[in-house]
Amino acid sequence: MTLVAGVDSSTQSCKVMIRDAETGALVRQGRAAHPDGTEVDPAAWWSALQEAIAQAGGLDGVAAMSVGAQQHGMVCLDSSGAVVRDALLWNDTRSAGAARDLVEELGGPAAWAEAVGSVPVASFTVTKLRWLAEHEPANARRTARVCLPHDWLTWRLGGESVTDRGDASGTGYWSPATGSYRTDLLKAAFGAVPELPRVLGPRDSAGELRAPGGRPVRLAAGTGDNMAAALGVGALPGDVVVSIGTSGTAFAVAESPSADPAGAVAGFADATGRFLPLVCTLNAARVLDAAARLLGVGLDRLGQLALDAPAGAGGLVCVPYLEGERTPNLPDATGSLHGLTLGTSTPAHLARAAVEGMLCHMADAFDALGLDPARVLLIGGGARSEAVRRIAPAVFGRPVIVPPPGEYVADGAARQAAWLLGGGDEPPAWEAAGAERFEADATPAVRARYAEVRDAQIRDGS
Ligand SMILES: Nc1ncnc2c1ncn2[C@@H]1O[C@H](COP(=O)(O)OP(=O)(O)O)[C@@H](O)[C@H]1O
Numbered sequence: 005m006t007l008v009a010g011v012d013s014s015t016q017s018c019k020v021m022i023r024d025a026e027t028g029a030l031v032r033q034g035r036a037a038h039p040d041g042t043e044v045d046p047a048a049w050w051s052a053l054q055e056a057i058a059q060a061g062g063l064d065g066v067a068a069m070s071v072g073a074q075q076h077g078m079v080c081l082d083s084s085g086a087v088v089r090d091a092l093l094w095n096d097t098r099s100a101g102a103a104r105d106l107v108e109e110l111g112g113p114a115a116w117a118e119a120v121g122s123v124p125v126a127s128f129t130v131t132k133l134r135w136l137a138e139h140e141p142a143n144a145r146r147t148a149r150v151c152l153p154h155d156w157l158t159w160r161l162g163g164e165s166v167t168d169r170g171d172a173s174g175t176g177y178w179s180p181a182t183g184s185y186r187t188d189l190l191k192a193a194f195g196a197v198p199e200l201p202r203v204l205g206p207r208d209s210a211g212e213l214r215a216p217g218g219r220p221v222r223l224a225a226g227t228g229d230n231m232a233a234a235l236g237v238g239a240l241p242g243d244v245v246v247s248i249g250t251s252g253t254a255f256a257v258a259e260s261p262s263a264d265p266a267g268a269v270a271g272f273a274d275a276t277g278r279f280l281p282l283v284c285t286l287n288a289a290r291v292l293d294a295a296a297r298l299l300g301v302g303l304d305r306l307g308q309l310a311l312d313a314p315a316g317a318g319g320l321v322c323v324p325y326l327e328g329e330r331t332p333n334l335p336d337a338t339g340s341l342h343g344l345t346l347g348t349s350t351p352a353h354l355a356r357a358a359v360e361g362m363l364c365h366m367a368d369a370f371d372a373l374g375l376d377p378a379r380v381l382l383i384g385g386g387a388r389s390e391a392v393r394r395i396a397p398a399v400f401g402r403p404v405i406v407p408p409p410g411e412y413v414a415d416g417a418a419r420q421a422a423w424l425l426g427g428g429d430e431p432p433a434w435e436a437a438g439a440e441r442f443e444a445d446a447t448p449a450v451r452a453r454y455a456e457v458r459d460a461q462i463r464d465g466s
C-alpha cells in the first residue's frame with residue numbers, strides 16, 4: 005500500500021493524517037498542541053509537527069506529504085534563513101491601522117479588490133509588513149525573505165522556497181486573476197521587496213524530504229487551511245462550506261476570480277486551479293470555549309444546556325466579538341450580552357445565547373457570500389457539537405450537511421499529496437464517508453433580534 009501524509013498546522017494545533025493514496029482510507033494519525041497567542045515562534049510549529057508525526061507512527065511507507073496551514077501569518081527570515089521575529093498570525097489585529105493606511109494610499113477598497121481580489125484588513129500579510137516597517141525598522145531591514153506558515157514548514161521539511169496559489173492569494177501582494185505577484189504593492193507597503201516563494205500550481209512538486217533511513221518522501225505544494233479543507237471535504241462548485249474552527253469561514257469553489265469592493269468577501273484562489281471566494285471571522289469555536297469556561301462546564305455539557313433553553317434564549321443575545329472582529333471589520337470591538345433578566349439569568353439561557361450568537365455571526369458570513377448553494381456543508385471543531393448541528397439549520401434557515409467529524413484540512417493536504425503521486429487533471433476521487441443532514445424549522449426572529457443588537461452595538465462604536 006502506498007501512503008500519503010497530510011498536515012494541518014492550524015492556529016491551535018498540528019494534525020497529521022496518514023492515508024492510503026489510492027482509496028483515501030485512514031491508516032494512522034497524530035496531533036500536538038500549538039502555543040496560545042497571536043504571535044508565535046515558528047519553531048513551535050516545527051516541534052508540534054515532529055510530535056504529531058511521531059504520534060502518527062512516523063513516516064514509514066509514506067511516499068508523499070503535503071502541508072496545509074493557517075493562512076496569512078507573516079514569517080520573516082534573514083539572509084541566512086533564520087527567523088527574524090515571532091510570526092504575526094492571521095488573528096493578530098495590531099496592523100489594523102496599517103490596513104486602513106494601505107487602503108487609503110491605493111485610492112480606496114475598490115482599487116485593492118481590483119488589484120489582488122481582496123481588500124486588506126489586519127489579517128493580511130501585506131498589512132503586517134507595513135506594521136513591521138513602521139514599528140520595528142531594524143527587523144524590517146534584516147528581513148531578506150518573507151513566507152507563510154505552510155511555506156516555511158515545507159521549506160524546513162527539505163522542500164524548496166515555494167508556495168501555492170491558494171496561500172499566495174492571502175498575502176495582499178499576489179493576484180489570483182493574473183496569477184502573478186504585485187511587487188509594486190509590496191514595495192509601497194514595506195519599502196523593499198524581500199525574496200518571495202515561487203508560486204506552484206496545484207500538482208507541482210515542492211521537492212522532497214529524506215525520512216529516517218534516507219528514503220525520499222515527495223513534497224506537494226501544500227496550501228492554506230481553507231483551500232485544503234475544500235479539497236478534503238470534496239467541495240464542488242455549487243456548495244458552500246461553513247467551517248467553525250478558531251476562525252469562522254464560509255467559502256465556495258468558483259470557476260472565476262472574484263473582487264468584492266465592499267471587502268467582506270476575500271477573492272482567494274483554491275488548491276485545484278480554481279478560486280475560493282471566502283468570508284472569514286475572527287470569532288467562531290472559541291466563543292463556545294469561552295461560554296463553557298464562564299459556566300464552569302465542558303463543551304458537551306454546554307451543548308446540552310443550549311438545547312435545554314428555548315430558541316432565542318428568552319431574548320438574551322450574545323454578540324460574539326471576543327477577539328475584535330474582521331468581518332465586519334471592527335478590530336477593536338468586544339463581545340457583549342444583551343437582554344439579561346432574572347428569567348434569562350440561567351446557565352441554559354447563557355449557553356443558548358452563545359451558540360445562537362456564534363451561529364448568527366456565521367450566518368452573516370454565509371449571507372455575505374451572496375450565494376444560494378445546493379448544499380451547505382458544516383465542518384471544523386465547532387461542528388462536533390450536537391447543539392451547533394441542531395441549531396444551525398434553524399438559524400441559517402436551510403438544511404445543513406455535516407460530514408463525519410474529521411480533520412478535513414489535513415485530509416485535503418493528504419489528497420493533494422496523492423494527486424502529486426498519481427498525476428491527472430483532477431485530484432484522486434477518494435470515496436466520501438456518509439454525511440448527516442440536519443433540518444429544523446427556521447427561526448428568523450432569532451436572527452432579527454441578533455441583527456438589532458449587533459447593529460446597535462456597531463452604532464455605539466463598542
Ligand atoms: N465537542 C465539541 N463541541 C464543541 N466544540 C468543540 C468540540 N470539539 C472541539 N470543539 C471546538 O473546536 C475548536 C477547534 O477547532 P479546529 O477546527 O480544530 O480549530 P483550528 O483548526 O482552527 O485550530 C476548539 O476551539 C473547540 O471549541
Ligand SMILES: O=C(CO)[C@@H](O)[C@H](O)COP(=O)(O)O
Nearest residue numbers: 014015074075094249250251
Ligand atoms: O485567516 C483565515 C482565512 O482568511 C483563517 O481561516 C486562518 O486561515 C486560520 O484558520 P484556522 O486556524 O481557524 O483553521
